[in-house]
Amino acid sequence: MLGTAPSAGRIALAAAFALGLMTSAASAQDKTPDDPRLFAPGQLTVATSDPVFPPWMMDNDPANGEGFESALVYAIAEKMGFAPENVVWVRETFDQAIAPGAKNYDFGIQQISVTEDRSAIATFSDVYYQPQxxxxxxxxxxxxxxxxxxxxxxxxxxxxxxxxxxxxxxxxxxxxxxxxxxxxxxxxxxxxxxxxxxxxxxxxxxxxxxxxxxxxxxxxxxxxxxxxxYGHGLIFEQGNDLVEWVNEAIAELQADGTIDGLVAQFLIADPDLPVITE
Missing domain, CATH: 3.40.190.10 (Periplasmic binding protein-like II)
Incomplete structure (x- = not known):
């Protein structure tokens, strides 16, 4: 026996239900290593310069966790739920990092200062360090x-x-x-x-x-x-809303003293240096 065709209302309702299921599944993955917003779900892809220099990173190896910025990235990754082996590094020049357009990573780090001009063409995290x-x-x-x-x-x-x-x-x-x-x-x-x-x-x-x-x-x-x-921030492709998740990790690292500890470990300065103000 032939059935009757579903009404437009029933089709719309079914579509809405399916969309709701998809949205719920995506929401359940948000802020996990399987977050679909990641450049490559399952890993945190981070860009830095080539070469890298101490005290920011050591031995031209960002993956060793040594140096202020390398250690900071792994601390951020841990707060976000990534194991160290799931942090993947890519290299780019400084000019490429601050250029507008698509980026083949989640965020970049290489002592990039947050300025109004740069913020017009890229998205920045909260400042993680303010150098003199x-x-x-x-x-x-x-x-x-x-x-x-x-x-x-x-x-x-x-x-x-x-x-x-x-x-x-x-x-x-x-x-x-x-x-x-x-x-x-x-x-x-x-x-x-x-x-x-x-x-x-x-x-x-x-x-x-x-x-x-x-x-x-x-x-x-x-x-x-x-x-x-305004100080150093992580740089993202313009409009990348992963920044909110990363900012939560930075805030936790500031609150628990991790960032202050890394500053003390890698970036200590002589307090008696002369200061020229103008």
Missing amino acids: KAVVAMPGSVVGDATSFADLREVRWGVMIGTTDLDYVAQIIGVTDAAVYNDQVGLFQALQGNQIDAVATELPTALYLTAVQVPEAEIAAILTPDEND
Whole structure:
């Protein structure tokens, strides 16, 4: 016997029921390693630079859990429910990290400062660290006698392209002719070769630079904070709502003292360094 065709109302009701089941299943997976919003469900895919530098990461190996940012990523992953072996690293340049467009990972980490301009083309997590900036120079440099921004405008500066260090030297100190380098190696070689007098960089990087990479160099001063640099954040593809889940993990790590512990372990500074404020 032929049956009657289902009514439009019954079809709509069945479709709504099926959609509800699918939504419920997806919701049950949210904020788990099987979250469908992940770039590759089952793993946390994280981007960083190549190479990576201490004290942020050690031995050019982000997967070893050593260094401030490597250890932080694994602490975040644990809060999110990922085993260490399910954290997968990819590499990209700094310019690629801060460029707009699709990203082949969940979030990136490589001392990326949160700024208004960058926030217009990418999504950032809450700030996980607010570094000070430092001036690095060779012993006997004229930089050692500087006590003001006016003095600092008289020296030859070198900065790395695409960084807030470049913005700081140009916009805050007021230097319009700083030499720009594509990577840290070229920047530090220029300092050693007396092609430039001073380098602006974040204090933790300056500490490692003067201890290991260019041990004959010294930190000449600490600089006043840049109000346009809100601190380091994890970078996501614009509109990626995984950021809420990651922010929950960062908040937990701040509350339980984990981040403070990592700062103390990897990013300790000399409190007696001179400070130039303007």
